[in-house]
Amino acid sequence: MRNIEVCLTPELIHLYDLQGKIVIIVDIFRATSTMVTALANKVDSVTPVENLEVCRQMANEGYVIAGERNGKTAEGFALGNSPLSYLDNGFLDKKIAMTTTNGTLAIEKSKSGSSEILIGAFLNLHATASYLKSKKEDILILCAGWKGKFNLEDSLYAGALIDALSEDLAYDCDGALATRALYQANKNNISGFLAQASHAKRLQNHNIEADIDFCLTFDKYDLVGKLVDGKLVVWNWKTVGSRS
Amino acid sequence: MRNIEVCLTPELIHLYDLQGKIVIIVDIFRATSTMVTALANKVDSVTPVENLEVCRQMANEGYVIAGERNGKTAEGFALGNSPLSYLDNGFLDKKIAMTTTNGTLAIEKSKSGSSEILIGAFLNLHATASYLKSKKEDILILCAGWKGKFNLEDSLYAGALIDALSEDLAYDCDGALATRALYQANKNNISGFLAQASHAKRLQNHNIEADIDFCLTFDKYDLVGKLVDGKLVVWNWKTVGSRS
Numbered sequence: 001m002r003n004i005e006v007c008l009t010p011e012l013i014h015l016y017d018l019q020g021k022i023v024i025i026v027d028i029f030r031a032t033s034t035m036v037t038a039l040a041n042k043v044d045s046v047t048p049v050e051n052l053e054v055c056r057q058m059a060n061e062g063y064v065i066a067g068e069r070n071g072k073t074a075e076g077f078a079l080g081n082s083p084l085s086y087l088d089n090g091f092l093d094k095k096i097a098m099t100t101t102n103g104t105l106a107i108e109k110s111k112s113g114s115s116e117i118l119i120g121a122f123l124n125l126h127a128t129a130s131y132l133k134s135k136k137e138d139i140l141i142l143c144a145g146w147k148g149k150f151n152l153e154d155s156l157y158a159g160a161l162i163d164a165l166s167e168d169l170a171y172d173c174d175g176a177l178a179t180r181a182l183y184q185a186n187k188n189n190i191s192g193f194l195a196q197a198s199h200a201k202r203l204q205n206h207n208i209e210a211d212i213d214f215c216l217t218f219d220k221y222d223l224v225g226k227l228v229d230g231k232l233v234v235w236n237w238k239t240v241g242s243r244s
Numbered sequence: 245m246r247n248i249e250v251c252l253t254p255e256l257i258h259l260y261d262l263q264g265k266i267v268i269i270v271d272i273f274r275a276t277s278t279m280v281t282a283l284a285n286k287v288d289s290v291t292p293v294e295n296l297e298v299c300r301q302m303a304n305e306g307y308v309i310a311g312e313r314n315g316k317t318a319e320g321f322a323l324g325n326s327p328l329s330y331l332d333n334g335f336l337d338k339k340i341a342m343t344t345t346n347g348t349l350a351i352e353k354s355k356s357g358s359s360e361i362l363i364g365a366f367l368n369l370h371a372t373a374s375y376l377k378s379k380k381e382d383i384l385i386l387c388a389g390w391k392g393k394f395n396l397e398d399s400l401y402a403g404a405l406i407d408a409l410s411e412d413l414a415y416d417c418d419g420a421l422a423t424r425a426l427y428q429a430n431k432n433n434i435s436g437f438l439a440q441a442s443h444a445k446r447l448q449n450h451n452i453e454a455d456i457d458f459c460l461t462f463d464k465y466d467l468v469g470k471l472v473d474g475k476l477v478v479w480n481w482k483t484v485g486s487r488s
Contacts, residue, residue: 008252008394009256011255011256011259012253012255012256012392012393012394015255015391015392015393146418147259148256148259149256149259149418149419150252150256150394150418150419150422151418152418152421152422155418155422172442173442174390174393174394174395174396174399174441174442175393175394177396177440177441177442178394178396178399178422178426181426181429181430181437182422182425182426182429184429185425185426185428185429185430186425186429193425196421197418197421198416198417198418198421
């Protein structure tokens with residue numbers, strides 16, 4: 001039977017065998033939520049970049065560069081990390097280079113051996129679940145966490161995705177059992193439950209409650225975000241299905 | 245306010261500052277459950293030992309040696325890892341040397357800087373909680389996990405202990421929030437919930453359901469297990485209270 005696992009932080013990824021698996025990276029506040037929003041608002045692509053310096057140089061190659069430090073748009077950067085910046089097709093057809101800490105690290109660590117890498121967010125939860133149902137490979141959900149530690153919002157997403165995949169999967173992974181149980185127990189009050197979370201509190205200190213609310217919106221977008229040649233692009237599972 | 249954190253596996257312990265904290269090690273199936281049972285049944289002490297070879301040599305120094313590999317008592321060992329072996333004061337006043345994999349590793353990694361190290365189990369949950377309430381130091385619960393990964397039973401214990409400590413603690417640690425929520429959602433069916441857990445399944449394969457049931461008994465013993473000079477001994481918080 002097809003298997004699903006959850007790795008609770010990139011710090012534990014060496015304990016998992018990625019070979020041939022579909023890896024879904026999740027960093028709800030806010031990297032993967034912002035990436036999905038950018039793709040839904042028709043940017044050309046989003047290139048995840050490890051640090052500010054590399055990202056800054058990409059401005060010279062025609063990229064719109066996005067990055068924050070300490071809750072403010074980094075010096076010389078066009079954009080911070082807010083998903084709201086991309087609404088109304090604000091960066092139509094632009095190539096975005098985006099630097100994040102936890103999210104980019106998680107993507108880097110997932111490249112070795114995996115069959116494909118997707119980005120996940122509540123914003124496109126069921127589109128990703130539908131795509132995964134159309135495939136046969138085993139699945140690993142990698143939570144980006146916070147500075148190496150477990151975090152609540154990414155784990156809840158993992159549980160929500162497993163729940164959406166329902167009966168089609170086997171799991172002997174305790175991370176999958178726990179995150180699904182956590183989601184099921186709190187699914188009617190995700191915002192209230194997450195208001196206690198350490199990262200949400202940090203974000204509230206930066207007056208970005210609007211970002212938090214947005215990142216917790218379910219199924220606003222019907223697209224799959226996939227890493228292709230180092231760039232995140234829209235990968236519509238329906239299109240893929242008709243090709244095969 | 246006094247703080248409580250949960251480290252979900254020893255593999256993440258380097259991300260935590262142990263300085264001055266009380267660390268509670270938990271390895272429900274079965275190391276810390278067995279240690280608590282041995283102490284309650286009046287062994288002299290339990291010395292946690294890293295590997296079979298070192299443990300085997302301690303037989304020559306008057307220790308009763310306990311250890312398993314692949315679900316069977318290791319060659320030349322008096323005892324396996326079952327808590328049931330110690331019932332009815334079966335090893336009264338004996339010095340036990342016990343080798344476990346996950347549990348001993350967790351203890352080793354907790355020594356640096358912590359103010360004290362306790363072992364926790366459902367068997368003495370409220371005794372440990374009462375002791376912790378009598379103290380002022382910050383608290384770190386370290387789940388032994390399974391080969392570096394998160395596991396369900398140790399995390400549920402963490403949540404149960406936090407729940408028992410109730411309102412006296414602050415936590416901005418998502419591990420504490422998640423494990424408490426997981427416990428609260430499943431506390432009326434701990435056995436059923438854990439029956440799905442990967443480690444419980446492994447143990448069932450070895451026909452030790454009786455061990456599992458025993459390890460999930462709440463508050464059978466009214467004692468605190470504490471590491472003193474490399475040995476686990478009974479540390480009765482009431483006695484300590486009257487000394488101070």
